[in-house]
Amino acid sequence: MEQKIITDYNGIDQWIAENAIRKPFLVCDSSMPFLKVKEYFDELETKTPVVKFDKFQPNPLYESVVEGVKLFRDEGCDGIIAVGGGSAIDVAKCVKLYSNMPGDGADGSWLKGEIVSNAVPFLAMPTTAGTGSEATRYAVVYYNDAKQSITSESIIPSTVLMDASALKTLPLYQKKATMCDALCHAIESFWSVNSTEESKGYSKKAIGLVIANMDAYLANDDEANANMLVAANMAGKAINITQTTAGHAMCYKITSLFGSAHGHAAILCDRVLFPWMIKNTDKFVDSRGEEYLKNTLDEIGKAMGCEDAQGGAEKLRKIFEALAFEVPAATDEQYEELKTSVNPVRLKNHPVRLDVETIDRLYHEILR
Numbered sequence: 001m002e003q004k005i006i007t008d009y010n011g012i013d014q015w016i017a018e019n020a021i022r023k024p025f026l027v028c029d030s031s032m033p034f035l036k037v038k039e040y041f042d043e044l045e046t047k048t049p050v051v052k053f054d055k056f057q058p059n060p061l062y063e064s065v066v067e068g069v070k071l072f073r074d075e076g077c078d079g080i081i082a083v084g085g086g087s088a089i090d091v092a093k094c095v096k097l098y099s100n101m102p103g104d105g106a107d108g109s110w111l112k113g114e115i116v117s118n119a120v121p122f123l124a125m126p127t128t129a130g131t132g133s134e135a136t137r138y139a140v141v142y143y144n145d146a147k148q149s150i151t152s153e154s155i156i157p158s159t160v161l162m163d164a165s166a167l168k169t170l171p172l173y174q175k176k177a178t179m180c181d182a183l184c185h186a187i188e189s190f191w192s193v194n195s196t197e198e199s200k201g202y203s204k205k206a207i208g209l210v211i212a213n214m215d216a217y218l219a220n221d222d223e224a225n226a227n228m229l230v231a232a233n234m235a236g237k238a239i240n241i242t243q244t245t246a247g248h249a250m251c252y253k254i255t256s257l258f259g260s261a262h263g264h265a266a267i268l269c270d271r272v273l274f275p276w277m278i279k280n281t282d283k284f285v286d287s288r289g290e291e292y293l294k295n296t297l298d299e300i301g302k303a304m305g306c307e308d309a310q311g312g313a314e315k316l317r318k319i320f321e322a323l324a325f326e327v328p329a330a331t332d333e334q335y336e337e338l339k340t341s342v343n344p345v346r347l348k349n350h351p352v353r354l355d356v357e358t359i360d361r362l363y364h365e366i367l368r
Contacts, residue, residue, distance in 0.1 A: 004159045009040040019121040021079035027092040029084035036165045051075045062143035065094040066105040079121040086131035090139040093155035117154030124157035127166040129228035130178025132236020164226035181263030182232040183210045188245040189238035193286045199241040206234035207303040249346035258328040271320045274313040286351040329368040
């Protein structure tokens with residue numbers, strides 16, 4: 001499916017008309033009152049009934065999705081619009097996915113049941129330039145305090161509204177962190193054992209856009225904001241093919257232990273992983289071989305505007321330092337917890353072999 005990109009609110013009107021939507025279901029987060037698009041929906045409600053759902057938290061609960069599906073069904077909604085960050089888009093994805101599944105979803109039944117795709121029209125407007133959730137087949141919810149990963153091609157929005165004005169109101173720390181999430185998605189996808197020529201094309205474009213627009217984006221320039229939305233979308237398309245690797249596998253526990261934003265934690269890890277990989281290509285697990293891996297790391301460096309992999313790794317370190325991100329200090333007990341926290345599935349995507357002892361050493365470099 002080729003995703004349609006729109007850049008103005010008239011595109012929403014066209015989407016509603018083309019899909020003959022009578023009652024859209026609007027999933028939005030706490031940013032909505034501060035966004036320009038709110039005026040559009042206020043006006044739309046004078047002509048079309050809009051059912052709003054915002055009863056969810058960051059890292060949304062499965063129970064919130066069940067509540068959203070009930071509202072979607074009870075109101076007879078026939079299209080879904082998501083406005084927000086990754087959590088809002090993930091909730092909307094799950095509402096779409098579960099809206100025609102049997103039962104009421106009690107006791108986690110939809111998490112265990114066979115996925116039945118549907119054709120409910122779905123439009124997403126990301127309000128951060130980072131997660132790329134609007135371009136992926138993945139969603140995450142939490143059930144009984146455990147992370148549940150949902151995967152289905154049918155939850156990728158068919159239409160994406162890129163509204164650069166939405167990035168204007170983001171706090172600077174969130175702008176930095178989400179930008180780093182997009183950059184790390186692109187880098188990790190590039191070196192993933194699952195990479196393809198298509199995914200590498202998306203990664204190159206994303207890396208180039210992030211590097212070229214970084215300073216202007218952090219200064220809230222309109223054009224740079226628009227370009228960063230494209231970068232995040234391209235990086236999302238890349239990880240939709242490859243998934244993420246060790247950097248993301250290692251960053252999740254940092255976020256939960258120290259409260260660092262996801263993108264902050266991701267670049268914390270990747271700025272150490274990149275130079276470590278350059279020194280350890282002989283431990284390759286990618287079936288394409290060590291020379292392929294060396295060339296790939298060089299390609300990443302070149303995509304970052306450097307001569308080779310070493311230059312790229314150094315540039316990533318300098319980017320991290322220029323952003324003035326905190327490096328959390330870990331206790332011995334936290335290091336023990338960290339080294340056993342890594343998702344082995346994501347490690348399978350990483351092109352260089354990692355064992356528990358190596359992960360422990362890397363965490364000691366990543367943190368203080």
